[in-house]
Amino acid sequence: TQLLEQSPQFLSIQEGENLTVYCNSSSVFSSLQWYRQEPGEGPVLLVTVVTGGEVKKLKRLTFQFGDARKDSSLHITAAQPGDTGLYLCAGPPSGGSNYKLTFGKGTLLTVNP
Amino acid sequence: DSGVTQTPKHLITATGQRVTLRCSPRSGDLSVYWYQQSLDQGLQFLIQYYNGEERAKGNILERFSAQQFPDLHSELNLSSLELGDSALYFCASSRDSTISGNTIYFGEGSWLTVV
Numbered sequence: 001t002q003l004l005e006q007s008p009q010f011l012s013i014q015e016g017e018n019l020t021v022y023c024n025s026s027s028v029f030s031s032l033q034w035y036r037q038e039p040g041e042g043p044v045l046l047v048t049v050v051t052g053g054e055v056k057k058l059k060r061l062t063f064q065f066g067d068a069r070k071d072s073s074l075h076i077t078a079a080q081p082g083d084t085g086l087y088l089c090a091g092p093p094s095g096g097s098n099y100k101l102t103f104g105k106g107t108l109l110t111v112n113p
Numbered sequence: 114d115s116g117v118t119q120t121p122k123h124l125i126t127a128t129g130q131r132v133t134l135r136c137s138p139r140s141g142d143l144s145v146y147w148y149q150q151s152l153d154q155g156l157q158f159l160i161q162y163y164n165g166e167e168r169a170k171g172n173i174l175e176r177f178s179a180q181q182f183p184d185l186h187s188e189l190n191l192s193s194l195e196l197g198d199s200a201l202y203f204c205a206s207s208r209d210s211t212i213s214g215n216t217i218y219f220g221e222g223s224w225l226t227v228v
């Protein structure tokens with residue numbers, strides 16, 4: 001079983017601060033996805049990274065896939081209360097391309113106004 | 114609103130009982146997935162169906178079964194329920210069964226409490 005370790009587990013910051021959360025594995029992933037889950041809702045896909053070293057930006061969110069495709073990071077600039085939620089990384093089975101995803105346990109982010 | 118509909122949203126049942134969770138995928142989506150989310154295990158893949166046929170299996174217990182019907186809706190049957198089966202069960206759907214060029218959409222989940 002491929003494991004995805006996310007850190008930190010919990011993060012509480014003030015509005016306007018920057019933050020980075022991490023997703024690490026000892027295994028190589030063909031791609032990694034980041035999701036945000038808000039209370040009472042299902043996870044929502046934010047981005048898919050495929051190429052080692054790839055950087056993708058989504059407004060104030062910057063996603064990076066490690067060169068070796070074993071790790072990824074999510075950086076949020078000038079966090080806002082609306083960014084509050086559980087951030088999950090996920091990847092398909094080794095060599096696979098389907099949605100039999102392995103999920104990390106997530107980083108629970110709270111942005112205080 | 115993801116377009117994936119799950120019912121019921123909440124249910125409480127006793128140990129040993131059987132329940133059925135229902136899922137309607139997004140219009141046009143052929144793949145349906147079931148995931149279980151608990152505090153200690155996180156989000157775990159259970160099973161996937163594509164156009165009525167089982168495509169992939171994950172950590173699904175033998176007490177659990179699922180199916181996808183000709184109209185593409187799916188049901189997850191949980192039997193001989195145990196306290197440890199208490200969790201949030203998500204259904205998700207996608208147009209195809211591969212990640213490339215596709216997005217998976219999750220429903221709001223069915224919260225199961227076994228007492």
